[in-house]
Amino acid sequence: AQTVTQSQPxxxxxxxxxxxxxxxxxxxxxxxYLFWYKQPPSRQMIxxxxxxxxxxxxxxxxxxxxxxxxxxxxxxxxxSDSQLGDAxxxxxxxxxxGNQFYFGTGTSLTVIP
Amino acid sequence: xxxxxQTPKFQVLKTGQSMTLQCAQDMNHNSMYWYRxxxxxxxRLIYYSASEGTTDKGEVPNGYNVSRLNxxxxxxxxESAAPSQTSVYFCASRRRANTGELFFGEGSRLTVL
Numbered sequence: 001a002q003t004v005t006q007s008q009p010x011x012x013x014x015x016x017x018x019x020x021x022x023x024x025x026x027x028x029x030x031x032x033y034l035f036w037y038k039q040p041p042s043r044q045m046i047x048x049x050x051x052x053x054x055x056x057x058x059x060x061x062x063x064x065x066x067x068x069x070x071x072x073x074x075x076x077x078x079x080s081d082s083q084l085g086d087a088x089x090x091x092x093x094x095x096x097x098g099n100q101f102y103f104g105t106g107t108s109l110t111v112i113p
Numbered sequence: 114x115x116x117x118x119q120t121p122k123f124q125v126l127k128t129g130q131s132m133t134l135q136c137a138q139d140m141n142h143n144s145m146y147w148y149r150x151x152x153x154x155x156x157r158l159i160y161y162s163a164s165e166g167t168t169d170k171g172e173v174p175n176g177y178n179v180s181r182l183n184x185x186x187x188x189x190x191x192e193s194a195a196p197s198q199t200s201v202y203f204c205a206s207r208r209r210a211n212t213g214e215l216f217f218g219e220g221s222r223l224t225v226l
Contacts, residue, residue, distance in 0.1 A: 103155040
C-alpha cells in the first residue's frame, strides 16, 4: 500500500494569518492525483483542492493553494487569510490511476481569534 | 441533490450482534467505497466496488462483508460485531474519470459494547 504522511498532528494559526500544512507521500508512479480534504466538527468530508501530478502548475482555489514538489514527493496546503471557519481536521490523500485512495492521519487546525 | 446518504447515523451494538450500514448515491457514480475513521489513524479502506457487480477488499476487510446491490447502493455488514469495530464509518462514491474525487456521506458512528 502507498503511504501518505502528515507529520503535524496539530497546527494553530491566528485569524487572518497564513498557515501551511505538510504532506509527503511514497510512490514509484509518475501519474497520480493528490487531494486535500477538510473535516469540520460536523464530520462531513469536504474536498478543498486537488492536483494532477502531470500538471506542473500548482492548484489554487481562492484562499487555498498547494505547493506540489513532485521530485520531493511533497504536497503542502497553504491557507491564506485564515478564517474561523477554516478550523477543522485536514486530510491529505493520494490516488494512482486505479481506484484506491490512501489517506494521511490528518492535521487538526485551530484558528485563534 | 442528496449526494451520498448513509443510514443509520448512530448505532450502539452489543458484542456479537449483527447490523448493516446502508449507503446510496444519486450522482450516477460507478465506484463506491467504505472507510472507517479512528483517532490518529486517518481513513482506512474496508471495501470498495469499482462498478456494479464487483467488490474488492481494502486495507482492513476482516469482520466485514459488502454488497453492491445496484449502481446506487453499497451496503456494509458486520456479522458479529466486536469492540474493535467501534468507529466512524464513511461511505463514498466517485465517477470513473481519472481526476474524480471522492464524495462522502455524513458518516455513521458505531459503538460496540
